Amino acid sequence: MICFTHPTRNTIKQEMKVVYSYKLATKESIMKINEIIERSEYKDDKGLTETNVLIRNHKNITNFNEEWNEMIKICRRDQLSFDYLLEIFKVKVLKLPYSNKPVISRRHVNPLYRTI
16 A cells, blocks of 8 residues: 655544544544553654555455444544554555645535534
């Protein structure tokens, strides 16, 4: 898989704080993801991925994809589980710097509907 580093944050914990502060997910859903990650003793030092552009061969990572889908059902903010699952499923990944991303970022058309 090829993906891009997050432009401003480095850990899942940092992302959780931002998601909570901007009310992008419920506290309960964030805490459920946090519990799963902590139970596995995941070391949150792998960096954070910007998950809006992923280049992947789906056939090689079906188990990862299925579990990521289940985690997104718990908390819709996919970045809270992505890097954790990369490690759990030993996905081979090339993380490129955000500055190399082949798309231009734009603000959401209606950011009010991003919140819970």
